Amino acid sequence: MRVVQVTRFGGPEVMEPGEAPDPAAGPGQVVVEVEAAEINFVETQLRRGITPGPALPEPPYFPGGGVSGRVASLGAGVAAGWLDRRVVARTVGLRGGNAELAVAAVADLVPVPDGVGLPEAAALLHDGSTAVGLMDNAGVRPGEWVLVEAAAGGLGSLLVQLARAAGAQVVAAAGSAPKLAVARELGAEAVVDYSRPGWTKSIWEATGGRGADVVFDGAGGWVGR
Ligand SMILES: NC(=O)c1ccc[n+]([C@@H]2O[C@H](COP(=O)([O-])OP(=O)(O)OC[C@H]3O[C@@H](n4cnc5c(N)ncnc54)[C@H](OP(=O)(O)O)[C@@H]3O)[C@@H](O)[C@H]2O)c1
Structure with a gap:
């Protein structure tokens, strides 16, 4: 599959296209055929080698903390009904979403309702939940x-x-x-x-x-x- 790899810390230019083996879903996981990959501010900080909290990844690494798309394959113990569903999800370890295929835990899958676009769902994954949480608490x-x-x-x-x-x-x-x-x-x-x-x-x-x-x-x- 095609992937994006961060080769060293820096600006967007350190993200390079490449190839990697297709991932397989482990127990309780699915593989998502990625339609859209979310990117957020913290990911851009980590890519530059700055952390506001989470551990810094070690380059080279495959970025991408959230994806939307269709469920392409199921790991052991995952209900068959998830196959081919439109979903949005954080990726396992918040990595690997900038790729054609990405792995997510079934517990993290959110079905995307008809009428909501997959790019819009990906954009709402982290910023949306944060915004709603902030509003509720304020x-x-x-x-x-x-x-x-x-x-x-x-x-x-x-x-x-x-x-x-x-x-x-x-x-x-x-x-x-x-x-x-x-x-x-x-x-x-x-x-x-x-x-x-x-x-x-x-x-x-x-x-x-x-x-x-x-x-x-x-x-x-x-x-x-
Ligand atoms: N904890 C969470 O779950 C969570 C989730 C989402 C966001 N956040 C936090 O919320 C903040 C905003 O996130 P976002 O997703 O809205 O980011 P974003 O879409 O990338 O927007 C960030 C905006 O901040 C402004 N800005 C001011 N000073 C900046 C600086 N020194 N460097 C870069 N941008 C600067 C810029 O707008 P102007 O040009 O108008 O100044 C920039 O467009 C970030 O601190 C992020 O870490 C936290």
Whole structure:
């Protein structure tokens, strides 16, 4: 099968196409014929040799922590009904998803409903569950002002929509005009460019002097401070 391999730590250019033997499903596992591979921010950090927590992989390694596609084969003990189903799943060891075939534990399979695209399902796998968890724990209420940083990113773009759906008003903060336009399209009432001086003052003004009731700090660093 065709695969992507990270040959050394670095930018996207260290990801190289290659060939590898087809994987086999172990007990309690399936092989997924990959339609879309998810990639998230942490994976890009690990590829650059930086870790926010998880152990750093040793290059060369096969990246890819999540995939969507059809179940192509079953390991021992897996119910026959999974064969050929459309699924999205984290990969075993959060590796090997950037390939034509990937292995996942049957316990990690999520059936993808008809009407939901496989690329969309893959994009929602990690950022979607994180966004829903953050919303649930923050307890956002109707009428509150919610500040979403990195608002056009994978996580931020979902938080903007979920906060709006909860009846809140959103101030979206991002680092460029095209990203702020995306946030507006997603429903933000106000947008602020945090690459410009005085951006925190703009948040006070946008919220009528009230400030944000809830802040989702997806940028951290000097923005978060
Ligand atoms: N724990 C979890 O399960 C989980 C899951 C998903 C995400 N996260 C975390 O949530 C954050 C956002 O993730 P994401 O998936 O939304 O990422 P993303 O789609 O890659 O977006 C990240 C955005 O952050 C902004 N940014 C600000 N400072 C940055 C910097 N120094 N380097 C790179 N980007 C910077 C950039 O937008 P601007 O140009 O607008 O500044 C960038 O587009 C990350 O910290 C990630 O680790 C955690």
